[in-house]
Amino acid sequence: MNNITTFNFSMGKEQRNKLNEHNSFVVWFTGLSGSGKSTLANMVEKLLFEQKVRTFVLDGDSLRKGLNKDLEFSLKEREENLRIAAEVAKILVSAGSVVLASFISPREKNRELVKEIIGKENFMDIFVNTPLEICEKRDVKGLYKKARAGEIKNFTGIDSPYEKPINPVIEINTEKEDLENAAKRIVKLLQEKLELK
Incomplete structure (x- = not known):
């Protein structure tokens, strides 16, 4: 690591945000497998796209099919x-x-690390609270x-715990709210942070 020097590029986040006419940041969807995280992220992306916001889900x-295909599901690899x-x-x-990121991210300490890497000012967490059943x-x-058949080990909610977020920016209870309304509520919340020009 001693031989690595950071090059100061002339174009950065600030210049790109100015060109795009909106701020950039991460919306991190967390919840159990099958909770509706990716579906919700996809719906939010469509609504933002209509407002000409540059997005990426x-x-x-998708990460495990390419970049992380060599990683298994032990706690360390997760x-x-x-x-x-x-x-x-x-x-x-x-x-x-x-960025609309959809990851189970079951442990609070992992979500804290994610927030630290991305930067707290660029991070919003959304808890998609769907009961295990x-x-x-x-x-x-x-x-x-x-x-349940023992074919998958360390599966979140079955033999590996899910720690609910302590204080998410927004919580979606899919038993009480349909995803379409939830997506609209999220986009409404993002408007201030986007600072659309």
Whole structure:
């Protein structure tokens, strides 16, 4: 690490935000597998796109199919997956995008590390609070069934704990609110931070 020198590029986040006419930051969706995180992130992206906001959706599956395909699901490897996701999100923020990141991110200390990497001023967390029984009933990918059968180890909610966020910027209770309304509520909350010109 001693031989690394940071080059001072002339174009940075500030210049790109000025060109885009909006601020860039990360909206981090956390919740159990099947809670609706990626669906919600996708809906929020569509609404922001209509307002000509530059966005990018990052999610666990897409990262694990490429950049992090060599990582398994031990606690250490899950932490590394989130660290890399945070670094990628940070680069995209610097490039001028509003990043909609959808990751289970089950532990508070991991979410704190993510926030530290990205920068607290560039980070908003959204807790998609869907009870385990509902996520398990949906089981879109068949993962809960495999976890219950012992085919998947360290599966969040089954044999690995999920720590609920202590103080998220916004909490979406999918039992009481449909995703369309939730997406509109999130976008409304983002307006001030975007500072659309």
